[in-house]
Amino acid sequence: MSGTPHLAIDAMGGDTGPETTVAGVAHALRHDPALAFTLFGDEAILAPLVARHKAFAGRVGIAHAPEVVSGEEKPSAALRRAKKTSMGLAIAAVKDGKADAAVSAGNTGALMATAKVALRTIKGIDRPALAALLPTLGTHDLVMLDLGANTECDARNLFEFAIMGAAYSRIVHDIAEPKVRLLNIGTEEMKGTDVVRDAAALIRSAPHLPLQFDGFIEANALGRGEADVIVSDGFSGNIALKTAEGTATFIGDLIRRAFTSSLRSKFGFLLSRPAITLLRQGLDPNTRNGAVFLGLTGTVVKSHGSASAVGFANAIAVxxxxxxxxxxDRIAEDLAQTRSANVDTAA
Structure with a gap:
């Protein structure tokens, strides 16, 4: 891989469409001029937007896609139209080797289904998982997966998620052996379902892996910085993520209400503005935008549908x-080590 990735962009996806995605590409290119892009979407809409940016010359191209995947569309319907949609064609560019990664703010279920069918999973991976960064009080964010791609998982799936999450953490945090923990209803070894306990046993049976397994963690400790990677099935992981996001919004609303309740509180807001600004930045989902489908033979990143241009640029950076x-390649190498070590991952 050279230092000049070529990225395929589903320019029509998301709540606000091409205005935001093109602006996001412009923002990303200012911060990383080595990038190159192909925007997939309606050329009649994209061409005027692209023409506004002189810096796009030689770095950004347009590939016409006549159709768009809607936010409410079923994955099966999106799959049938994949050869005509901006989402499907962006992923096909990764499959065909014309792009190094794809980014879309479109329908999550459709994106997952289209990516899985087009790219397939890495040898040794049963199911891909959706991973994202969550804020903590520690020195860096944590990697959490699965966040909704698989509602039901067996022990082997969770074991594979641990391998993939650790590989992701090594890249984004430059940690030689990330600390991995399994989400559970308690930290004691006897707690949780058979699946979670069996997954823990599998991870412990693979000391050759470049990770440190540190047992279980409860949901109320997600933000304490006690782990680099937290592994869960997609059902529990999605609930934990949505709860964290809802709590962040709730805190922001409480602060806003408190500082507008009286003249005295408004004056207090002026004095506290620097701290409030830091808090708002820490809670803003745009700052950590960009979830990735790990376990596929190509890289596909999911942006929040409501992301701003800066948020979409952050997904591009991921x-x-x-x-x-x-x-x-890193995930495949770790899996190969597991096979060489004869780790039994049978569910």
Whole structure:
């Protein structure tokens, strides 16, 4: 992988469409001029938007896609139209080797289904998982997976998620052996379902892996910085993520209400503005935008549908970093070590 990743952009996806995605590409290119892009979407809409940016010359191209995947569309319907949609064609560019990664703010279920069918999973991976960065009080964010791609998982799936999450953490945090923990209803070894306990046993049986397994963690400790990677099935992981996001919004609303309740509180807001600004930045989902489908033979990054241009640019930065670091190769190498060590991953 060279230092100049070529990224395929689903320019029509998301709540606000091409205005935001093109602006996001412009923002990303200002921060990383080595990037190159192909925007997939309606050329009649994209061409005027692209023409506004002189810096796009020689760095950004347009590939016409006549159709768009809607936010409410079923994955099966999106799959049938994949050869005509901006989402499907962006992923096909990764499959065909024309792009190093794809980024979309479109329908999550459709994106997952299209990516899985087009790219397939890495040898040794049963199911891909959706991973993202969550804020903590520690020195860096944590990697959490799965966040909704698989509602039901067996022990082997969770074991594979641990391998993939650790590889992701090594890239984004530059940690030789990330600390991995399994989400559970308690930290004691006897707590949780058979699946979670069996997954823990599998991870412990693979000391050759470049990670430190540190047992279980409860949801109320997600933000304490006690782990680099937290592994869960997609059902529990999605609930934990949505709860964290809802709590962040709730805190922001409480603060806003408190500082507008009286003249005295408004004056207090003026004095506290620097601290409030830091808090708002820490809670803003745009700052950590960009979830990745790990376990596929190509890199696909999911942006929040409501992300701002800066948020979409952050998702692009995630895709570029993973492409440069060859995330799929790293996962494949760790899996090969597991096979060499004869670790029994049978569910």
């Amino acid at each position: 895709a570029a970093k993973l492409a440069r670091a060859r995330i799929t």
